[in-house]
Amino acid sequence: MLDYKLLAALAAVIEQGTFERAGQHLGLTQSAISQRVKLLESRLGCPVLKRTHPLSATDVGQRLMNHIQQVRLLEGNLIEHVPALGPIEQRLRIALNADSLATWWCPATASLATEPAGLIELVIEDQAIGLKRMQEGDVAACLCSSEMPIQGARSHFLGHMRYRALASPDYVNRYFPNGTTSEALSQAPALVFGPNDRLQHDYLASIGYHHTFPYHGCPTVEGYLRMALNGWGYGMIPEIQAPDALKEGRLVDIQPGTWLDVPLYWHHWRQSSRWIETFTQQLIKQAPQWLKP
Amino acid sequence: MLDYKLLAALAAVIEQGTFERAGQHLGLTQSAISQRVKLLESRLGCPVLKRTHPLSATDVGQRLMNHIQQVRLLEGNLIEHVPALGPIEQRLRIALNADSLATWWCPATASLATEPAGLIELVIEDQAIGLKRMQEGDVAACLCSSEMPIQGARSHFLGHMRYRALASPDYVNRYFPNGTTSEALSQAPALVFGPNDRLQHDYLASIGYHHTFPYHGCPTVEGYLRMALNGWGYGMIPEIQAPDALKEGRLVDIQPGTWLDVPLYWHHWRQSSRWIETFTQQLIKQAPQWLKP
Structure with missing residues (x-):
């Protein structure tokens, strides 16, 4: 051996x-x-x-x-x-995206907290590349936007996270008085989470804008939300992260009726521990409360 | 040239x-x-x-x-x-700790958002090592717990961030029925932000506990708070991050009357841009609203 x-x-x-x-x-x-x-x-x-x-x-x-x-x-x-x-x-390492950890992950897994089977180590990785961490043997399970399981692993679809392009009403008046024209989008600063964050690019492409845009960089979820609320820029924010701000109109869509739905899959090794099995069952059962089908 | x-x-x-x-x-x-x-x-x-x-x-x-x-x-x-x-x-790169960005940073700098002199890039670094990023030429300014300015730079004291060792009442009943005894601390899982996060170690040393302790790892501020609220562990949380949870008793001190005060200094190059000067004046003026003297 x-x-x-x-x-x-x-x-x-x-x-x-x-x-x-x-x-x-x-x-x-x-x-x-x-x-x-x-x-x-x-x-x-x-x-x-x-x-x-x-x-x-x-x-x-x-x-x-x-x-x-x-x-x-x-x-x-x-x-x-x-x-x-x-x-x-037994330390279970799980890679997940910061937006999930900031929103539905904790309530969905809360019932496992009172009798943990061991210690967990959460690792933050963009949903587009969490699977890479698993492939590298760095984590035992991950949340990822890609469905295809790696060899020896299984994947389960949990739901879609809906992202809307949100900003403060003041910001929208300042930069988009005539709507999200190409001219306005080339001037209005966006908020970008980090170098792996392509959500703003994907969203802008989805509404027909393919050029460069200025942006402020802000690498934490709560900082990102606060910068949007304070009028620094617009950014893709999970609908479930800011229900109050949306209801009270402190955040508004830069182009109402548009959004991006990002699928989330749970990946784990086929030869898993019982604890991962418990996590898997819990996530499959709870995720639909927060994620779109 | x-x-x-x-x-x-x-x-x-x-x-x-x-x-x-x-x-x-x-x-x-x-x-x-x-x-x-x-x-x-x-x-x-x-x-x-x-x-x-x-x-x-x-x-x-x-x-x-x-x-x-x-x-x-x-x-x-x-x-x-x-x-x-x-x-x-002009892209201004600033290193700051995640706890500041999640709490007082955005309200303190809000008035600069409406007429930004350029784009900013926030870089998250533990307060103990933000200065290293500045020394490496990676950022133009930083928040740091160390006072000593590096050569060619200036530092300004902004105030103390008060951290309390908080957990859910249910967690405290479960792990500390007889208080924070050595026996209990050796069994009760803490929450640790990342490998550079020594706050839990420093706090435990300050109350006389110098041995190892189990912990869950959680590298985001909002995830950390949520894990504490959901009873996964106790952790050092900025008092100003959870005023409602403290008032409503959803988070309680594991040992009432104890805390850690961490100083925060603002460092910037002596030959700074006018924009950094504006940031500096704004931070010196606003920080006392949130930080302890």
Whole structure:
């Protein structure tokens, strides 16, 4: 069998980001961690870590992480049947988009909070690329806008998240006095979440605008909403994130009657732990309360 | 003078993360960008980019970014006096902590939204390390818990952000029926924002607990608050982020009468643009409404 002491050191480095924190996490010295990773690399004959900051896995390292993730899930199942083995820390890593975490995720999974089967680690990733994190072995499950499951995994459709292009009424008067003309869209600053956020581009293309546009960058969901409310720009905001602001007219559509529906799929390894099964059942049951069919 | 065409290509790559996006940003092909960066490297005789994902700057590259940032600020000043030069896109990059952006930042700067002097790009960085981003030339200003300005910059004290260790009443009954004993703290899951988030450690040390503790990881402010409200764990939450939940008793202190006050300083280059000056005056004037002295 593989030497899991070495693999555990690698996983701790990737998950904690530095040798020092990996050592703290495993109760070892930094140099012990470093020796284990070096030993692993010399046995494999190739590097498993890129010496970036934070440290990241090479292609080979990612394959090992993927394997570690799946072994951990199997261990979780085993411990349920042979509790004497435990407690092994079972930490479930889940990638999801920031908008879901800010809206429906917590109420939908609330009933799992009171008796957690272990610890969870949420990882934020744009819905367009969460699946990549799973493929890299970095997470055990993810929410993603792509349906196609990766090899060895399953996907479940949960529903659509409806995004509307919203801004403050004051902003709309200032920049769109004659509606969303091409001239106005080329001048009016949008709000963009980050370099992977293409929602504004997709929306503008859907209403027939294909040119560049100015934008302010704001990489958190709550900051994004507040910047829209304060009149910095317009942006694609989940309808369910701002029901009060919409009802009270503090946010309005820049072009009423238009929106983008983004599908969300839940992906998990086929050989999953019971805990992921519980999450899966809960999400399938609860998501329709918040997401569009 | 330096060849700013090459420097602009480098800046676009660092700020956009890939050659492809840098090309889109500057209206050039990916290969033109790549050639410019290579030419810059061959003239300098050393690499300016680390080929990581996303791409990042080497030490030399960071010095160049720092220089570019300051030249941009000077250009902004110049254009105010010689508008015929414009429009040069003036994009102000500011690093701040997610908690500030989720609470007092937007109301404090709201009056600047209606007549922005350019586009802003907010970069989220833990208050303990925002200054590093400025030092690296990645941002023109930052909010940081450290007072000491870096060379060529100024700092202004804005106030303290008060963090309290909060959880749902149900969670407190479940894990702390006899108060925050060492035994209980070793079992009760905390919420931790990310690997740079030491607030929970600092708080626990301040109440005399120095051992390890279990935690769920949750890297967004609104998700963090929601997980606390739903009983997943306790965590250090800014008092001003949850006034209603505190008043209504949906969140309570795990040990009443204890908290952490984190100072916030505003740092900016001494040779700043007028726009940063406006931000600085606005923040100094408004912050006391939300922050403790």
